[in-house]
Amino acid sequence: MLSAKDLVVGYRRGRPVLDGVDVELHPGATLGLAGPSACGKSTLAAVLALLLEPWSGSVTLDGQPVRGFRHRAPATQRTAIGVVFQQPRLAVEPRWTLDAVVRAPLVASRRRDDGIVAELTEAVGLTRELLARRPHEVSDGQLQRACLARALVLRPRYLICDEMTSMVDASTTALLVRLVRSVAAEGTGVLAVSHDDALLEAWADDVVRWR
Amino acid sequence: MRETSVTKTSVTKTPVANADTFTGTRQPASALTVDRLSVRFRLGRKGKAGIVHAAADVSLRLRRGRVLALVGESGCGKSVLTSALLGLLPANAQTRGRALLHGPGGDLDLCTAPERRMSRQVRGRRIGLVPQSAASHLTPVRTARSQLAESMRHLRGAASRSDVDALAERAGLAPASLDAYPHELSGGMAQRVGFALALAGEPDVLLADEPTTGLDRALVDHVTDGLATAAAEDTAVLLITHDLAAGRRVADDVAVMYAGRIVEAGPAGDVFADPWHPYTRGLLGALPDGGFEPIPGHPPELTDVPDGCAFCARVPDAPGPPCNGDPEPVAVGGRLIAGHVPC
Numbered sequence: 001m002l003s004a005k006d007l008v009v010g011y012r013r014g015r016p017v018l019d020g021v022d023v024e025l026h027p028g029a030t031l032g033l034a035g036p037s038a039c040g041k042s043t044l045a046a047v048l049a050l051l052l053e054p055w056s057g058s059v060t061l062d063g064q065p066v067r068g069f070r071h072r073a074p075a076t077q078r079t080a081i082g083v084v085f086q087q088p089r090l091a092v093e094p095r096w097t098l099d100a101v102v103r104a105p106l107v108a109s110r111r112r113d114d115g116i117v118a119e120l121t122e123a124v125g126l127t128r129e130l131l132a133r134r135p136h137e138v139s140d141g142q143l144q145r146a147c148l149a150r151a152l153v154l155r156p157r158y159l160i161c162d163e164m165t166s167m168v169d170a171s172t173t174a175l176l177v178r179l180v181r182s183v184a185a186e187g188t189g190v191l192a193v194s195h196d197d198a199l200l201e202a203w204a205d206d207v208v209r210w211r
Numbered sequence: 212m213r214e215t216s217v218t219k220t221s222v223t224k225t226p227v228a229n230a231d232t233f234t235g236t237r238q239p240a241s242a243l244t245v246d247r248l249s250v251r252f253r254l255g256r257k258g259k260a261g262i263v264h265a266a267a268d269v270s271l272r273l274r275r276g277r278v279l280a281l282v283g284e285s286g287c288g289k290s291v292l293t294s295a296l297l298g299l300l301p302a303n304a305q306t307r308g309r310a311l312l313h314g315p316g317g318d319l320d321l322c323t324a325p326e327r328r329m330s331r332q333v334r335g336r337r338i339g340l341v342p343q344s345a346a347s348h349l350t351p352v353r354t355a356r357s358q359l360a361e362s363m364r365h366l367r368g369a370a371s372r373s374d375v376d377a378l379a380e381r382a383g384l385a386p387a388s389l390d391a392y393p394h395e396l397s398g399g400m401a402q403r404v405g406f407a408l409a410l411a412g413e414p415d416v417l418l419a420d421e422p423t424t425g426l427d428r429a430l431v432d433h434v435t436d437g438l439a440t441a442a443a444e445d446t447a448v449l450l451i452t453h454d455l456a457a458g459r460r461v462a463d464d465v466a467v468m469y470a471g472r473i474v475e476a477g478p479a480g481d482v483f484a485d486p487w488h489p490y491t492r493g494l495l496g497a498l499p500d501g502g503f504e505p506i507p508g509h510p511p512e513l514t515d516v517p518d519g520c521a522f523c524a525r526v527p528d529a530p531g532p533p534c535n536g537d538p539e540p541v542a543v544g545g546r547l548i549a550g551h552v553p554c
Contacts, residue, residue: 169453
């Protein structure tokens with residue numbers, strides 16, 4: 001279980017964005033988090049992705065307390081959590097091919113490709129020809145497919161999707177969500193953040209609504 | 212080639228030479244007619260690296276007081292139309308066909324009008340643009356008010372403080388927030404400033420290019436309501452979007468674009484309730500409340516669009532009316548449909 005207790009976190013001193021938030025992600029379950037812009041959804045997602053250090057409160061990953069965030073997070077904890085962001089263009093190295101983008105986590109953690117890259121790229125519908133291209137040669141939707149494959153390539157136990165589908169069209173949305181649901185069915189715990197209530201109703205097991 | 216395909220039509224299925232297809236009693240006046248407009252881009256020296264067919268034989272009619280939603284997946288050529296209609300295509304673009312802006316002084320073909328005329332008479336004054344990410348269209352070092360006032364002075368000659376306030380209120384923006392700098396505005400507020408800028412010259416035609424991408428549902432509704440209000444004030448509105456829910460909410464008419472071509476068009480209620488083209492069915496079926504099923508495969512590259520029905524090349528056995536392979540839309544019962552003509 002990936003959980004946070006009594007979170008207080010913000011960006012400016014004295015003005016916390018989250019104040020006393022508790023959340024639990026269970027393996028195999030999808031938690032939807034809905035709410036308007038600027039309500040703190042992405043802040044919570046960033047903390048659970050170990051990308052933002054809370055001012056106070058605790059984050060626990062499968063029974064182990066998380067002691068460091070960002071580059072200070074231990075590799076075993078960092079690689080247990082995958083993240084997909086809203087804007088794929090801001091989330092990939094523009095000079096790499098999509099194939100290199102998807103493989104990057106394997107290279108960084110010195111793991112071998114046991115066929116997972118082929119499996120995932122097929123599941124997100126990226127052909128060999130598309131994988132050879134660079135980000136400026138593909139659409140936002142195609143790039144987001146690569147970002148989801150990259151987030152799953154280390155077989156994370158938890159997946160954080162922060163507005164994963166808000167820049168892509170309806171058909172790509174349906175495809176990406178179908179893949180995330182299938183990895184959730186295999187035991188991955190998922191946090192799905194979105195402002196789209198109808199989407200979360202169709203996607204998540206439980207939906208929490210913030211104001 | 213294309214001309215010969217027209218001979219297959221019968222009495223009820225007339226070929227479409229222009230966009231005058233939506234039947235009905237007493238149509239409002241046309242503001243802009245796009246007539247078989249094609250836009251292509253030549254890549255590399257003399258087009259040797261390929262030709263992008265961004266739009267092919269697109270016909271649309273914008274009427275005063277109505278919202279036309281142009282929907283389709285990203286990369287299908289929708290946004291090229293706004294550039295073409297505003298005379299902002301890059302130098303390697305070639306156009307064919309016409310886009311006539313109707314006005315009291317006669318028609319103006321936007322594809323051939325000189326730049327001087329476009330900049331002095333058309334952009335901002337007769338055609339307003341609501342951009343995709345309004346925040347990036349604002350100058351970061353000046354307040355929203357000073358930018359709105361400058362646009363109004365430029366387009367109308369004078370702008371008092373109360374004029375600017377009134378314009379902001381029309382766009383759904385509280386006058387108090389006008390004194391903020393762009394970085395102090397939320398995405399939704401910046402979008403409303405962009406909307407106010409588009410309204411500053413009181414244009415007859417509003418082009419809204421993906422105005423709702425990345426906004427939350429309440430703000431999407433707000434932006435679409437703003438477009439509906441503009442239409443109610445007798446403006447012709449073109450809403451270009453991949454957000455079908457937004458299109459469904461506000462559109463009077465809808466045109467569905469796939470691989471640079473219009474594949475289906477008609478009154479929004481009819482098309483959304485009973486889509487004929489398998490692509491329209493696929494788009495609606497991909498919505499969370501429509502089945503949540505993705506369309507298999509990818510849209511074709513616009514450098515390499517298949518002949519005939521481009522959608523059948525992607526999904527050969529899609530449900531719905533069978534395909535006659537003709538990429539040219541024909542008029543059937545007040546709607547336009549390409550290839551998949553219902554019996």
